[in-house]
Amino acid sequence: MNRIDAVSKDYRSLNKMIRESEDDVAVDGALGQRFIAAGLEKNKIEITGTPGNALGAYLNGAEITVIGNAQDAVGDTMNEGKIIIHGNIGDAAGYAMRGGKIFVKGNAGYRAGIHMKEYKEKKPVMVIGGSCGSFLGEYQAGGVIIALGLGDEERDIVSNFPCMGMHGGKMFLRSECKNIVFPHNVVTSKADADDMAEIEEYISEFCEYFGFNKAEILNSYFTKIVPDSKNPYKQMYVAN
């Protein structure tokens, strides 16, 4: 494993060193450098400190682990690979993500999973351990978003306006969602046995990284949200 001291390095030189490494990389003391591991296809990258915006943008197969928080736009447009955050993340994580997985131990900011999409075998997955800000899954077009609400059971698992413009994919929230107002373009239901079987592997992986009790989590009430595909544009543009 190559160790890179990120202190006082700008994002260009830091990323160059990461890209040119033949081996896995440990980045120490990141502080706001953007685009870390952007487009990277191979190797594991472990980061301490606070990586900057667009961490793992266009990621294409590499695996990023952050021991700490990450800022905005984690995994922007990522295609393949994994991002594992042992902390909280900022806004717009997984923006237009089209493949790969993002696991977050803590909370997500606004607009997590905005415009996630899927095509054939390409199916992105995002698991958020804590709760999420407003506009979770805005314009979601594909993939799976799971929020677990672990940590602060008093707080709503998601803030205002989740699933606005959702027209594809699935969302699972570990909550009965009694206080949550969903838009008319989605349908909600209690996740059934088939649904739970579908998300089990993702929850297993989450628990493996962060050490939570899988059985306890799987044993909870999950709300499943999918788009109402009968007439997805009803009332959106014209009164039909």
Next chain:
Amino acid sequence: MKLEGQIRIPSGCAISAVISKDGNRMNGEKIIESMKPMHDRSNGLGGGFAAYGIYPEHKEQYALHIFFDSISAREECEHLLRKSFEVVKDESIKTRTIPEITDEPIIRRYFVSPLNSVLTALQIDEKEYVVRIVTKINIELKGSYVFSCGKNMGAFKAVGFPEDVGRFYCLDEYEAYSWTAHGRYPTNTPGWWGGAHPFALLDYTIVHNGEISSYDANRRFIEMYGYKCTLQTDTEVITYIADYLLRRQKLTLEEMASVVAAPFWQTIDKKCPEERERLNYLRTVFSSLLVTGPFSIILGFEGGLMALNDRLKLRSMVVGEKDDKVYIASEEAAIRVMEPDAQNIYAPAGGEPVIVKVKEGKF
């Protein structure tokens, strides 16, 4: 050079702040450092700082910071100042010559007190009087621009990257209990010295990341109350809104936040009856002061700070704390520069004001 409004540059910004709740004074080194990891959020067309508690020896006087384009502009403005105020002290603002900052105007500082006889004759209070004179200078005197006019505080701004602007103004030599900072990436207009943030009126200062879609609606309303938006840059109007709502309408900071970042009607409908009534009232009475479009702002004032995001939260903002200090910035990295062990780092929700005040008697 073309000024604001003569050119449009379609193209983020960086903001940062630190405040000591115990009123402990800090020099400007850390706030300058905090702007470095956010360097790429600015493009060198504007940087600035506001500092509170820096002039204790002159805390009874208004500190006017003024840019002059020429000696003649300065003479004309000083004539007006001497007619309007007792000028207790008149000095140039200390700057460092560095290659990164060029084309500086004449930059001077005046500690002034309004003349009691004039206040009595006009039957207005001294703050209102200062606002009127400053507005008059900024509108009528070509080549003079008052960019700071509060007591025991000051704004410092220039064209350049914020870290260079901080060095230019020797901010390491000032001691403040509260600092705010801004790095500019002008979205619609070119950078010029007056157009850099913070925008200041009395002790209110605003640093802003974003772009206000409601600018003209807000401007039309606020100009009915004697303010004049002279800079054609959106942030200026927020400063006047703060002055109008807080000083003139005597709203609380929370109420101001509920006006400029009013919740959606459907969000208001979900609140308890008292809260619903309060929010309804504010949204209705001050509907023209709803600020739409992306913004994260930090309002500085005597003895405190308020940070606020637009209700959709289209810009980032993070808050952290350690001991007596609270840190606010566009990015967590900026907070970590100021305090590596900052705790309780969180991102406030859109429209949720973060208000930090220095303990009574400590500033």
